Amino acid sequence: MLQTIRRALTSSAGRAFLELLLVILLGVVFNADGAFFKVGTHRDTLRQASTYGILACGMTLVIITGGIDLSVGSILAVSSVSFSLLMMHMDWPWWLAVIACLVLGSALGSASGALVSNAKLQPFIATLAMMTFARGVAKYITGGQKISTYVTQGDKVIIKELPQIFKFIDSRILGGDLSIVSVIFLVCFLAAWLFLARHRWGRELYSIGGNEEAARLSGVPVRMAKFLAYTFSGLMCAVAGIAQAAQETQGDPEAGAGYELTAIAMVVIGGTSLAGGRGSMGLTLLGILTIGYLQKILSINAVPEAGRLMITGIIIVLAVLTQKRRTK
Secondary structure (H helix, E strand, C coil), X not given: CHHHHHXXXXXXXXXXXXXXXXXXXXXXXXXXXXXXXXXXXXXXXXXXXXXXXXXXXXXXXXXXXXXXXXXXXXXXXXXXXXXXXXXXXXXXXXXXXHHHHHHHHHHHHHHHHHHHHCCCXXXXXXXXXXXXXXXXXXXXXXXXXXXXXXXXXXXXXXECCCXXXXXXXXXXXXXXXXXXXXXXXXXXXXXXXXXXXXXXXXXXXXXXXXXXXXXXXXXXXXXXXXXXXXXXXXXXXXXXXXXXXXXXXXXXXCCCCCHHHHHHHHHHHHCCCCCCCCCCHHHHHHHHHHHHHXXXXXXXCCCCHHHHHHHHHHHHHHHHHHHHHHHC
């Protein structure tokens, strides 16, 4: 019995669950005069973690191949400003604006995938280049300004009504206990889980991360599988960008800065190996909740942002060291 418990705790899932449990216990101890025990705190935790979680869904597939995607924050910014521009300034139908942004995000992700799979660039270099390029695109199409309901027409500035789709995405259901953004995250999570756990493509991604050359010799379409992984990551960035624009009621070309680090942290803390070949969406979900609750606990206890960043960085290092210890 003890041996079974020990094996469970030393497994990736066991460690990820234990990390989440420790963070929850931290919240119980440092509850900010009972704020941690309020339903609203947990609702807001999931809502605030949802945008990062959507990015983590795409990041998980990329990391399982042994790659990395540093461009997710910048592609989120492009999608956010594009959605705001199309809806607020150009008055596009909401469904057409959504499709356009999803295509744009997927195309940028595909560009990274092509650089990695066809041009044979290192994922770090390819996505670093895309991170810089996409951020430049976001600033170029906005002139470096935020896109809001304040619209300049000639010499006048008019204030347009906030589009209904923005209000819907930023609304809540179930008596105000569940945000639509959280529902969108859950849909993205389910899609990623189905691809990884139930689709042949998921098995191909695992085999590529485990041993790319062996996967190629076994007949796995390595180039296409990796290309699609980055395309899916770009698609998730577009979804997150739309959600970000709705929550902030504007498109900010500086949005998403540093989000790639949080998304990577969620995946790694969950137990997915940066070396590739090991991990799951279930582990990523545990990582998302761990980081989400950690940030919320630090926030309600008025820990400065500098302190939050340092603590998160330490936790990432500890998670990676634990992975290395397990693989020896």
